[in-house]
Amino acid sequence: MLEKQRHQLLLEILEEQQFASVADLTAQLNSSEATIRRDLIKLSKEGRLEKIRGGAQRIGNRPAGAPKTHLAGSAFLVNKDKMTTAKQAIAAKAVSLCEEGELVIVNGGSSTFMMGEYLTQRDVSVLTNSYYLAQYLCENGQNQVTVPSGEIYRKQGIILSPFENDSIQNYRCRLMFTGTAGIGEFGVMETDSLIVRAEQKLRRQSEKLVVLADGSKLGQKSNFVIYPLTEVDILITDDTADPRVIEQIEAAGVEVITVELEALAA
Incomplete structure (x- = not known):
């Protein structure tokens, strides 16, 4: 991640939380403590945050009733570099489900972003709310x-x-692909109510829902249940996933496709 990108994310974290410790920023930005401390010193000198013992805080308070400008959840640029081998294998399998010439909906996220490499090799039209995926497809x-x-x-x-009334309602397709913050017995989960509302609006325009989730996401919980398992048609995961959670998901009638990472590495 570029320094400029990391600084932007750091400031957005402070906008959400008002205060963040060095340890918290290190975890959220997947960076070393030394890097984060250098960032805080530089941004403090620029007057963009207040450096305090053990961390930093936002300068000033957001006015009461001010509109929400940030979403809860981890950053795309951080997530993109996690579990990349699994995400790439899952993405390749997801794109193999597409038919030539059709339109598909791809919801934003680091797992679905990985579909871009394989979508560029296919005659498939894409409706997506992912800024990064749209940019990648247009460039490649x-x-x-x-x-x-x-x-x-x-x-x-x-x-x-x-x-509520925007261009999305004019489209209809067979498949929608989405990532998730976690999936298990309670269903597909997300971190922010605005994301839930936007994704459900996309879902209404598709016939089938395909969830992409690497093994670390199975059994994880988050703030909001976006879909019960009964609304999921296909889950694509990898062979590091907990077999017990897979059994729970299959028992709800979901088709689970498992990619084998060991075989892929070989």
């Missing part, structure tokens, strides 16, 4: 790409519309 392929109108949330790299 010939896919027809459509994005909804709305505001860009930089931390997650997604486009969300505050309006």
Whole structure:
């Protein structure tokens, strides 16, 4: 991650939390303590945050009733570099489900972003709220790409519309692909109510829901249940996933496709 990107994310974390410790920033930004301390010193000198013992805090308070400008959850640029081998294998399997010439919906996220490499090799049109995926497809392929109108949330790299009536309602497709903060017996989970609302709006335009989740996501819980398992058609995961959680998901009628990472490495 570039220094400029890391600084932007650091400031957005302070915007959400008002205060963050060095340890917290190190974990959220997947950086070393030395790097974070250098960042805090530099941003403090620039007057963009207040450096205090053990961490930093936002300068000033957000006015009461001010509109929400950030989404809860980890940053795309951090997540993108985690579990990359599993995500790539899962993404390749996901794209293999697409038919030539069809339109698919791809929800924003680090797992679904990995589909871009394989989508550029296919004659598939894409409707996506992922700023990063749309950019990748436009720069590297010939896919027809459509994005909804709305505001860009930089931390997650997604486009969300505050309006119910937008361009999304004019599209209809067979498959929608989405990542998740966690999936298990309670269903598919997410971190922010705005993400839930936006994704459910996309879901209404598709016939089947395909969830991409590496093994670390199975059994994980988050703030919001976006879909019960009965609304999931296919889950694509890897062979590091807990077999007990897979059994729970299959018992709900979900088709589980497991990619074998060891075989892929061999």
